[in-house]
Amino acid sequence: MIDLLIVEDEPLVAKRLERFAREALGKQAGKSAFARSVEEATPLAELLPASAVLFLDLNLFGVDGFDLLEIDIRSPARTIVVSADQSRAVDAFSYGVVDFVAKPFSKERIAQAIDRALAGRDPLAPPVKYLGGAPATPGSGVVFTPLGDVVALHGADDYVEIELSSGKRLLTRKTMIELEAMLGQEFCRIHRSHIVNRSYASEYRAQSGSRYSLILSTGAALPVGRARIDDLKRWLNI
Amino acid sequence: MIRFLFAIILIALLPGAAAAQSTRSDFIRFEEVRVVEGDDPQYAAPNFDDANWARTAPANIDPQGRIIWVRAYIDGDRLAAAAADQPLGFFLSALASREVFLNGVMIGENGIPGATPADETPGALDAVFYVPADLIRPDANVFAIRISSHHLGARLHWPIHSFHLAAYESPTRRRLQSYIPAIAAGGAIALGAFYFLGFYASNRRDASSLALGILAFAVIAQLAAESWRAFDHYLYPSHMLRLYLMLGFAFIAGVALSVFSGLRFTPQRTAQTTALAVIVSGFAIFLAPGFDSKLGLIILIFMIAALVAALIGAKNRKRGAFLSAIGFAIFLLAAILAPYQFLDQTYYLAMAALIIILFATQIRLLSDEQRAREEAALQTVRLRHELLKKQIQPHFLMNTLTTLSEWIESEPKTGVAMIDALSRELRLLYDISDNTLISLDDELELCRQHLKVMSLRADATFSLQIDGATPDIQCPPAVLLTLIENAFTHNEYRDSAEFEVKTTLSGKDISILCRAPTQADSKTSSQNGAGLAYIRARLKEAFGDDWSLESAPTPRFWETVINWRSP
Structure with missing residues (x-):
């Protein structure tokens, strides 16, 4: 079942979105929740399962812009931005949202967005330029960091840790699968729990017992998954 | 500079x-002259006894309305010395006709003096009379002037302007x-x-x-x-x-x-x-x-x-x-x-x-x-642009159209009502955007249409309460509308909200209070938001410096008071 969270300050628009989404999902449709503000949305978003779809308006009662993407970062669900301001579509994609739907929207367009959300990120969508995450210290907001500063991503229990070149770490609720889809050719998933940035890969080393590891420029050695060795070699041109 | x-x-x-x-050291002036009223050719004679004539300074000679004679004495040596190396002139500028005699011989005339206006032929104001050297006597010399002034048409304090001897030249040089x-x-x-x-x-x-x-x-x-x-x-x-x-x-x-x-x-x-x-x-x-x-x-x-x-x-x-x-x-x-x-x-x-x-x-x-005027003109264009842009900016227009789609599908009649309200609002905006001042009634109608659109968008009831007289009041365009829009930006109105506009007139002084309901958790807005900046610019454009604006929260409302003096 696929749950829905609709973050939208216009009740009629929210109602319409939900109806179109339910029609698109058909029997797959799960529970629906609505939020009209950041305060209402954040706790609901955090509780969503990774299979859920989050519709996010980028302007809520005067709160405007990508600050609202915090809701997305705090949720494992896939986010579709629905906005009146189409000029922001490219920006929205560069922050990693699954799709961007301009208002006013049609039923068909919402169905297409749902399909993309379920299929994972559209490979033709503009590339992601930033990764967002919450600093490990609680209470602080979400930080978006350029991909060039990202050394590696490490999967933990129900979140992913983003390791930055500064040594800091950010946490995101997105899944490794989703993150792998968002990141381009600069990144490679070398292990079930590790995605690395090629710029920070310094040495590929064979260990005893036909095990391999990748040494990063930070000095850390990451294990390479057995099934991923060929991919990694291709990626490193060796 | x-x-x-x-x-x-x-x-x-x-x-x-x-x-x-x-200095006018080369001038020979007369300290005192002798004056008598009347007319007798004998008065010109060098030896005439004028001992009983009135004595006065030359500036006080007054021939106005009569004929008088003036006799002025000068020492022979002094006169001869002055005339020795240059032709000498007697400068007599006067508002009168005069004849000038030196030692009994007439040396010049300007006009013809007379006892009555009919007898007198007016002379020029400025005149100089050549003083022939051969008339100068070694002992006492006497200039006698026959002078009358009947044609001035008014009485002046100083009818004699010059009365002196100097090197001969044009009297006006x-x-x-x-x-x-x-x-x-x-x-x-x-x-x-x-x-x-x-x-x-x-x-x-x-x-x-x-x-x-x-x-x-x-x-x-x-x-x-x-x-x-x-x-x-x-x-x-x-x-x-x-x-x-x-x-x-x-x-x-x-x-x-x-x-x-x-x-x-x-x-x-x-x-x-x-x-x-x-x-x-x-x-x-x-x-x-x-x-x-x-x-x-x-x-x-x-x-x-x-x-x-x-x-x-x-x-x-x-x-x-x-x-x-x-x-x-x-x-x-x-x-x-x-x-x-x-x-x-x-x-x-x-x-x-x-x-x-x-x-x-x-x-x-x-x-x-x-x-300043060019800047004001530019500002007017800028404000108009801002006003129109606000109405077609995506957040307003696209959200409205999205809701409109929903109404058309769910309740077509409401959809039509919404199209009606939106088109009225946009038409009013277009009509007023060019003006510096519009009627308050138009402004209130604009607010009503906007609230109607917003009500249909939120499926709520937003209304406008008007208190006080509105006819004949002129206000800058979209000022109250901007206050209402501000309220929507800063408050999450859900079911209903009533806005109030109260006008107070006292002579040419107009005061408008706009009261928007607030919520306990509403976001505080600053005095310097884009909306208030727009309102201030419009007020300045319309009234120069003759206006004031105060905007502050009260426990349940956000109150804005605008005062101005109608021009």
Whole structure:
């Protein structure tokens, strides 16, 4: 079942979105929740399962812009931005949202967005330029960091840790699968729990017992998954 | 610039000061003359006994309305010495007809004196009579003058203007010389006069430019009337016309000066100060003895009025007021310290310097105003753009259209009502966006349509309550609408909200209170948001500085009070 969270300050628009989404999902449709503000949305978003779809308006009662993407970062669900301001579509994609739907929207367009959300990120969508995450210290907001500063991503229990070149770490609720889809050719998933940035890969080393590891420029050695060795070699041109 | 202008004033004042210094040592003056009323050819005789004639200074000779004889004695040696190396002339400028005798022999006549107006043929005002050297006696010499004045048409205090001996020359040469610098300056003043009158006539009805142009023209006209005497040896009855012209032009110049200074520096008090100066100078014209005093007082009184206005302006930091005040003060100081020399020699030059200062400040002010007007025009375009843009900006329009789609599908009738409200709002906005002021009724209608659109968007009830009279009130466009939009931005209205507009009129003063409900958790908005900036810019555009705006929260409302004075 696929749950829905609709973050939208216009009740009629929210109602319409939900109806179109339910029609698109058909029997797959799960529970629906609505939020009209950041305060209402954040706790609901955090509780969503990774299979859920989050519709996010980028302007809520005067709160405007990508600050609202915090809701997305705090949720494992896939986010579709629905906005009146189409000029922001490219920006929205560069922050990693699954799709961007301009208002006013049609039923068909919402169905297409749902399909993309379920299929994972559209490979033709503009590339992601930033990764967002919450600093490990609680209470602080979400930080978006350029991909060039990202050394590696490490999967933990129900979140992913983003390791930055500064040594800091950010946490995101997105899944490794989703993150792998968002990141381009600069990144490679070398292990079930590790995605690395090629710029920070310094040495590929064979260990005893036909095990391999990748040494990063930070000095850390990451294990390479057995099934991923060929991919990694291709990626490193060796 | 300022130093340069000071230099001009000083240079302009120098010739006058220099002229005042030059002595007339080559003049032979008469301390005392003997006068009798009546007419007898014997009075010319060198040996006539005039012991019982009245004795007086030459300046006090008064032939007005009668015929008199004047006898003036001079020592033979002194006269012979003066005539030795140059031809000698007897300079007798008078508002009278006269015949001049030396030792019983007539040496010249100007007009024909007579006992009655019919008997007299008027002579020229300025005249010189050649003193033949062979008539000079070694002992006592007597100049006898037969003189009458019946045709002046008014009575003057000083009908005799010169009564002395000096090297023979044109009787107006010195006078002409003294006018030359002023006439040269007159060219510059005329140019300025044309510029400012042309400026007034062309596109802008700037009253202070008109006043400055009139001032410059009146000064030139006064100079022309004044120098008429040097260019044209007119008959003495024309003198009154010249005096009246000078007085009249001085008066016009004075009024123009006072009005100019008033308009520039104390716009609200121009009429009062000028009227006061006119009344005071009117008294001066009637009460002051002598034409020069009348003229001098007129100039002084209006100059004081102009100075007071400029000083008040300087205190209120009006541009150009300080410099103008200094110009007026120097002018006044010169006029008070040496009134007659000033009037005779320095007046026009000082006036030229003053007018040049005023021209300079005026041009600077006009260019400032021009810039301000251009900025205001640009601002108007900017505001209109902002207003229209706000209505087609995606957040408003696209969200509205999205809701509209929903209504069309779910409740077509409501959808049509929404299209109706939206099109009314957009049409009203388009109609008013070009205006600086619109009727308050239109503004309120705009707010109502907007609230209708917003109600349908939120599926809620947003209403407008109006208290107080609205007809005939003019307000800048979309000011109340902006306040309502602000309220929607900062509050999460869910089911209903009632907005209130309350007008209070007191004469021309208008006060509008706009009250928007707030929620306990509403986001605080600053006094400097984009919406309030738009409202302030619109108020400034419409009312200049005659308005005020206060916007502050109360426990349950956000209240904005706008006051202005209708123009």
